[in-house]
Amino acid sequence: MTSGIRVESMSALLEAVRSDSAGTRWQPAGEGSLIQRGYAPSGRTRGLRATFLDSVISYPHEDLTITVGSGCSLARLKEALARRKQWLPGIMGVPSRTVGGWLGADARGPLVGAYGSARDYLLRVQWVNGEADILEAGAPVVKSVAGYDFMKLMIGSLGELGFMTEVTLKVLPRPRHWAIWTRIEPSLELLSQVVSCAVPLSPAAVILGRVSHEEQDRLSVLFCGHPKRTSYQLSELTKHVTPTEANESEAVPGLSVVSGATLLWGGVLPQSAGHFGEKSAWSGPYSVDLMRGHLWFGSKIPVLGSTLEALRRLASEGEGHLHVDSLEMPSWGREEPAEIELARRIKDRLDPEQRWVCGRQPGHV
Amino acid sequence: MELEQVLETIVGRDGVVRSLHLRALYECDGYMLERAVPDCVVLPRTPEETQRVVSALAARRRALVPRGAGTSLSGGCLAPQGSVVVATTRMREIEAFDTRNRCALVQAGVVNLSLSRLSPFLHFAPDPSSQQACTIGGNLSANSGGPHTLKYGVTVNHVLALELVTPDGERRWLGSRVSAAGGFDLTGTVVGHEGTFGIITRAWVRLTENPRAFRTLLASFRTIREASSAVSAAMSTGVLPAALEMMDAPILAALRDAYGIEFPLDAGAVLLVEVDGLEAGLEDEITAIEAVCLRSGARHISRAATEPARRKLWKARKQAFGALGRLSRNYCTQDGVVPRSRLPEILEEIQAIGEAHGLRVANVFHAGDGNLHPILLYDGRDDEQVRHVMRANDEILRACLRMGGSLTGEHGIGVEKLRLMKEAFSGETLGAMDALRRAFDPDCRSNPNKLLPSGAGCADDALTWKHRKPGRQVPL
Numbered sequence: 081m082t083s084g085i086r087v088e089s090m091s092a093l094l095e096a097v098r099s100d101s102a103g104t105r106w107q108p109a110g111e112g113s114l115i116q117r118g119y120a121p122s123g124r125t126r127g128l129r130a131t132f133l134d135s136v137i138s139y140p141h142e143d144l145t146i147t148v149g150s151g152c153s154l155a156r157l158k159e160a161l162a163r164r165k166q167w168l169p170g171i172m173g174v175p176s177r178t179v180g181g182w183l184g185a186d187a188r189g190p191l192v193g194a195y196g197s198a199r200d201y202l203l204r205v206q207w208v209n210g211e212a213d214i215l216e217a218g219a220p221v222v223k224s225v226a227g228y229d230f231m232k233l234m235i236g237s238l239g240e241l242g243f244m245t246e247v248t249l250k251v252l253p254r255p256r257h258w259a260i261w262t263r264i265e266p267s268l269e270l271l272s273q274v275v276s277c278a279v280p281l282s283p284a285a286v287i288l289g290r291v292s293h294e295e296q297d298r299l300s301v302l303f304c305g306h307p308k309r310t311s312y313q314l315s316e317l318t319k320h321v322t323p324t325e326a327n328e329s330e331a332v333p334g335l336s337v338v339s340g341a342t343l344l345w346g347g348v349l350p351q352s353a354g355h356f357g358e359k360s361a362w363s364g365p366y367s368v369d370l371m372r373g374h375l376w377f378g379s380k381i382p383v384l385g386s387t388l389e390a391l392r393r394l395a396s397e398g399e400g401h402l403h404v405d406s407l408e409m410p411s412w413g414r415e416e417p418a419e420i421e422l423a424r425r426i427k428d429r430l431d432p433e434q435r436w437v438c439g440r441q442p443g444h445v
Numbered sequence: 446m447e448l449e450q451v452l453e454t455i456v457g458r459d460g461v462v463r464s465l466h467l468r469a470l471y472e473c474d475g476y477m478l479e480r481a482v483p484d485c486v487v488l489p490r491t492p493e494e495t496q497r498v499v500s501a502l503a504a505r506r507r508a509l510v511p512r513g514a515g516t517s518l519s520g521g522c523l524a525p526q527g528s529v530v531v532a533t534t535r536m537r538e539i540e541a542f543d544t545r546n547r548c549a550l551v552q553a554g555v556v557n558l559s560l561s562r563l564s565p566f567l568h569f570a571p572d573p574s575s576q577q578a579c580t581i582g583g584n585l586s587a588n589s590g591g592p593h594t595l596k597y598g599v600t601v602n603h604v605l606a607l608e609l610v611t612p613d614g615e616r617r618w619l620g621s622r623v624s625a626a627g628g629f630d631l632t633g634t635v636v637g638h639e640g641t642f643g644i645i646t647r648a649w650v651r652l653t654e655n656p657r658a659f660r661t662l663l664a665s666f667r668t669i670r671e672a673s674s675a676v677s678a679a680m681s682t683g684v685l686p687a688a689l690e691m692m693d694a695p696i697l698a699a700l701r702d703a704y705g706i707e708f709p710l711d712a713g714a715v716l717l718v719e720v721d722g723l724e725a726g727l728e729d730e731i732t733a734i735e736a737v738c739l740r741s742g743a744r745h746i747s748r749a750a751t752e753p754a755r756r757k758l759w760k761a762r763k764q765a766f767g768a769l770g771r772l773s774r775n776y777c778t779q780d781g782v783v784p785r786s787r788l789p790e791i792l793e794e795i796q797a798i799g800e801a802h803g804l805r806v807a808n809v810f811h812a813g814d815g816n817l818h819p820i821l822l823y824d825g826r827d828d829e830q831v832r833h834v835m836r837a838n839d840e841i842l843r844a845c846l847r848m849g850g851s852l853t854g855e856h857g858i859g860v861e862k863l864r865l866m867k868e869a870f871s872g873e874t875l876g877a878m879d880a881l882r883r884a885f886d887p888d889c890r891s892n893p894n895k896l897l898p899s900g901a902g903c904a905d906d907a908l909t910w911k912h913r914k915p916g917r918q919v920p921l
Contacts, residue, residue, distance in 0.1 A: 141816070142677050143784040165683060188625065199633055200602050213873040221782045223599065223814045224851035225588045225637050226858060226869055227896070228878050232601070232633025253683040282723060306726030309787065313723065338480050347625035373546075400623045412627055415699045418617035423629045425884040430877060442628040 083107055084127025090214075093130050093243065097435060107437040108239035110151060110178035113341075115183035117337040118238045120407040122439030133180075133245055138161050138220075144251050145203060145220055150180030150244040167254040169195035169284075173335030174341045175376075180244050185234030189347070190302075190335050193371030194284045202231040204248035207241070210435030220248040233426070238440045255284075255304035257332055259314040262325040266299040267441050270321065271354040274299060275370050277320040281313045288357045289367035289376075292339040297357070302333070338365040338378030344391065344402050346413055348373045352398025359394055373400065382406070412442040420445060448505060448529070452487045455497045460535070462486035462688035471530050471748055474515040474522040475575075476861055478777060478831065483510065483524035488535045492552070492608060492616060492646035495531065499644065502529055509612065510888045511640035513553065513583030516575040518778055518880055521639050522585065531644055533582045539563065539739030540647070547652045548605060553582025553645050557589075560650075567652040570597040573855070574763045580647045588637030589857035592688040592762065593902035595813040599855070601636040603651045609635055612891040613641040617641055622649040634881075639857045640892035642885035657686070660731035661749040661758060665712035665739040669693050669796075669808070672714035673788035675741035676812045679718065680785060684730045687721040689813030695772060695822075696765050696809045703768035706761045709745045716743075716812065717762055719755075742888025765809045766820075770806065773822035777834050780856035785815040791848055795819045798840045802833040802914075816854035817845070839865065858896045866898050 082109070087093045097106065102189045109115065109127035127356040133149030138158065141164040148157060154171050157179060159274035161167050176182040204218030207230075217230035234244055261278075263270065269290060278286050278301045285302040314326055343364075348356055353373040357366070365378040375395070388404065392413055395402040401413035420443030427438070427445050439445070452461045462468055465482065469776040472480040489495040502509050508528035515522050524530050536552035542563055543549065549569075551560060561568035572578055572591035579589065585607060591600045597603075606620030615820065619701030635642055666672040672691055679689060692700075693714040700706050706713060716738065720730045735746055749755035769776050783791045792808065799806035799821065810818040821837055823830040842852050842865055852862050852869050866875060879895055 092636060121845075140784060140786060142681060142786045144680065144714070145784070186627075186630075192624070196602065199630060200598060209873075209877065211873075215877050216871070217874060217878075219782065219849075219851035221813075221815055221854075223782055223816050223854040224596060225590075225599075225855055226852040226862075227866065227874075228881050229601070229634055229637050230877070230881075232630040232636075233881070235630055235633075236627070237629060253680075253685055255659045256683070282654065282713055305722075306729060309723055309726035310730065312725035345625060346627070349546050349622045349623055374625055379626050398623075401621070401626065403625075403627050408917075414626055414628070415622065415768040416618070418615070419619055419631055421629065422617070422619070422631055422884065426629065426881065429884045445629075 084129060086129045086131050088132050090132070090245070090366070093208060094212040096128060096266045097208055097243070099146050100211055105434060105437050106243070108180065108243045110181040113175060113177045114181050114187055114405065116405045116407050117185045117411070118440035119411045119444055120439070122444060125437050128243065130243070130245070130259040137246060137300040141166060144222060145248055146248060146251055147220060147248045148179055149246055150178065150183070152179045153177055154179065154182060154183050161251055162254065164170065165254045166251045168201060168251050170201045173337055175337065178179065179247060182237055183235050183236060183244060183247065185279045188374060190285045190287050190337050190369065192374050193286070193369045196284070198235045199232055201250045202235060202247060203250055205231050205234050205244055207234065207245040208243040208245060210242070210431045210433045212337065214245070218248070221266040235284060239437050240427060240440060240445070242436055257305065257307040257328065257330055259303040259328045260326070260333060261314055261317050261323045263299045263321070264296050264324045266297070268354060271299060271370070274301065274317070274321050275354065278317055279371065281316055282311070283371070287367050288354065288370055290365055291336060292365050326423060337367040337376040340365070340378050340380060342376050342405055343379045344375070344377035344404055346375050346400055346402035347393060348375065348395055348398030348400030352400065356394060356398060361392060373398070375400070377403065382408070415442040448501070448507065449485055449863050451501050452485070452498060455501065456487055456494050460488045460490065461701070462488070466611045471512065471515070471522070471524065471532070474517040474520065476518050476520040476859065478835065479520055479522050479523055479860060481526070483530040484527060486530040486532060487919035488532045492536065492610070493643055494673055495533070495536070495646050496610050496614060496616040498531060499610045499612060500695040503612060503614045506888070506890065509644070510892050511644040513580035513586070513588065514578045516579040517587065517859060518585065518780065518856040519853070519861040521857055521859035521892070521895060523860050528893065532645070533644065533747070536646065546622070548649050549652055550647060550649050551581050552647050553580060555581045557581060557584055569650055570603055571600045571652040574766065576796055581648060581650065585645050585648055586638060586640050586856065587857045590811070590816065591751055592690050592811055595689055595811065596685055596687040597653060602756065603635055603653070605630055605649040605651055607635060607648040609643045609648045610646055612886045612888065616646070641857065641882055641896050641897045643891050658724040658727055659719060659721045659755055660727045660881070661717070661719045661755045662731060662735060663747050663758060664716045664718065664735070664743040665709045665745045666715070666743055667711065667713050669714040669792050671718055671742040672790050672791045673812065675716060675738050675743065676788055677786050678737040678741050679734045680813065682733045684720060684733055686718050686734065686813060688717070688719045689811070690717040690762055690812055691715070691808065691812040692717070692762065692765060695805065695807035696768070699771045700761050700765060702760055702771050704764070706757065710743070717758060749833055762809070769807070769820060769822070773805070773824070775823050775825035777823065777838065778815070779819045779821065779822045779838050779840050779841055781817050781842050781850060781854050782854040783815045783817065783845050783848045783850035785813070787848045787850070788812060788815060791817065791844060794844045795841055798837050802837045804830070804833060804837055811854070814854060815850065817882050843868065860895055863898045
């Protein structure tokens with residue numbers, strides 16, 4: 081991708097899209113934290129960043145919705161919600177910096193198992209298409225099925241379908257209390273025991289991993305909600321399995337899946353998740369969500385192709401898939417011809433002039 | 446060979462409905478203001494048969510209308526002239542029920558409630574009021590909701606992957622039962638397509654743990670305004686109820702007569718509120734909600750002290766529509782959404798609209814979501830009343846849009862709200878929707894004349910409606 085431009089108004093954004101750029105395509109860009117996701121763009125591509133989209137636009141907190149510009153930082157969003165004792169679980173601990181990055185890359189964090197991901201929170205999206213039209217789908221209410229669900233289509237689209245400018249998100253009342261049960265260096269047998277005890281207690285997360293290279297493997301079970309409930313959950317789990325640590329707090333714990341950049345991400349069947357942690361022999365930071373089977377691996381150094389292949393084979397044993405956040409390596413762990421054909425048709429119909437980045441999706445769509 | 450003969454070789458003689466009096470059973474769905482007897486109805490037994498049926502229709506360039514149990518309330522199953530209804534109700538197999546990974550593989554004709562009854566520990570969370578009859582395929586096509594969407598979300602939040610037969614006769618799996626599949630979210634895009642992308646034949650759906658405990662209360666208010674003000678107040682407690690439903694006086698009267706349920710006689714409206722989950726903390730949560738209801742003017746609060754009492758309340762709520770026959774010969778259930786904080790305002794406007802058109806209006810709806818269901822009562826034998834119902838419907842939905850809401854929370858656009866789509870979305874957005882539809886169905890043969898108005902594309906001038914009653918002028 082060649083160097084990009086910044087625009088500071090909607091009219092400048094539309095003008096940039098309309099400009100005769102001799103076949104150059106635009107890549108919507110935020111802070112670039114997940115710009116490595118997907119395949120390298122095909123053809124000449126320039127970054128397009130809109131600095132005017134960084135604010136909270138409207139926040140009727142009593143309706144449990146918030147409307148923000150796509151460039152709004154996740155930190156700002158969290159801050160605004162915290163002031164009203166609300167939160168958005170889908171952005172906690174995700175490896176993105178802006179709302180647009182979170183949505184465009186479909187970044188997921190440790191609470192995805194219990195609370196879902198971006199697709200469960202995006203209610204309405206406004207975007208600019210290749211003809212510099214401003215389109216809008218969904219509605220700023222918590223429930224709507226009017227028209228097609230472009231919100232789902234834009235999530236994870238990596239900028240191929242247009243530039244998201246404004247979004248409305250569903251939010252939730254923030255839990256009053258948190259409890260974390262932790263066991264250092266758990267055995268495989270213990271993993272299984274903890275999962276079977278913890279899941280019926282409705283945890284917020286059950287995560288095996290190490291956040292950074294220097295740490296030991298750690299199994300963490302997170303509970304949140306009413307103080308009586310979290311205390312009960314923690315004591316019930318502790319009754320069955322002794323923790324290394326057990327803490328309760330009113331403060332939201334620091335949450336992240338790995339330290340630094342996510343290199344690999346994906347999922348396996350939940351029943352295979354525990355085994356994956358042990359068998360992968362990964363020496364860097366990693367997280368495995370034992371409730372839904374989500375996976376994250378981080379690394380400061382590039383991995384060997386053979387390592388990637390071994391991990392992908394392991395994932396496929398759990399019916400899963402592993403994707404790489406690196407433009408230098410084969411990106412997608414799952415490429416289904418039937419889906420690729422449909423995706424190509426969608427791209428052709430929604431961006432017929434190919435004004436937006438191409439080639440990043442599975443199948444190089 | 447004529448088409449019906451070809452279809453019989455695929456699905457068997459008993460799978461093709463030929464006779465007029467049996468085809469008439471498919472002339473409408475739950476939206477009864479418009480009817481059209483289909484030329485042919487075919488009921489495949491398997492996804493493979495569905496694919497062969499669709500291929501046969503594709504070869505003859507015949508339009509198709511997917512249909513589940515026909516519980517749609519927006520005319521989504523209405524068959525234009527020349528189209529063939531493909532009903533999925535014979536595909537009833539639950540192919541896999543995976544408790545370890547908490548998911549199930551079901552065919553499109555599986556009844557919603559039957560999936561939830563398979564296990565004492567797990568259920569399928571979307572619970573529309575029609576769940577005793579509606580099918581999973583229909584739920585996916587409409588992105589159905591229900592009373593418990595407030596906490597548990599709508600259908601799309603519980604679908605992992607689906608099998609779609611597109612109108613060209615291709616059968617393809619979209620998505621994966623393993624999370625984080627990557628690429629465009631085609632599964633999420635297809636859910637809610639209202640049959641316009643093809644026919645959903647199977648799906649992997651997520652199963653949710655059954656809550657261990659419940660607290661359910663009924664709060665009665667003198668006026669609907671007080672009840673609707675209490676909704677926002679209840680949500681501001683920081684508690685997220687599993688459900689928060691409202692019913693007003695006409696519904697309560699019908700329920701008393703139909704099911705013998707005692708409601709306070711002076712209740713203008715009631716709120717049915719439920720919290721669920723682990724026992725610990727539930728009492729505090731329901732007590733907090735009870736307190737705000739009292740502060741908002743609740744005159745009477747009762748708790749469901751036992752599980753049978755709780756089930757009775759929910760039976761009343763879910764069967765409220767069935768009780769309406771005591772109030773009126775016909776009724777039309779509308780479906781709109783407003784921000785929760787605008788509920789008092791919209792309910793007053795609905796009342797005013799009803800009065801202006803000389804229609805009685807009852808309300809039973811998902812107050813916690815701001816998802817309204819005003820029910821217009823009328824006599825279908827009176828053409829003038831029918832016209833008033835249709836105009837009143839439009840005015841109610843326009844009011845929802847003015848208040849920053851949506852045309853539909855869960856029933857879909859179907860044929861009922863086609864004309865209003867141009868008021869909800871710009872021409873450019875409707876153009877994008879048309880483009881998306883053509884990615885799946887370039888010739889617009891799947892459920893034509895639904896969801897998108899003519900002028901946005903996908904309107905075949907050769908397809909017309911057969912009207913038996915005056916009603917909406919459906920665009921050609």
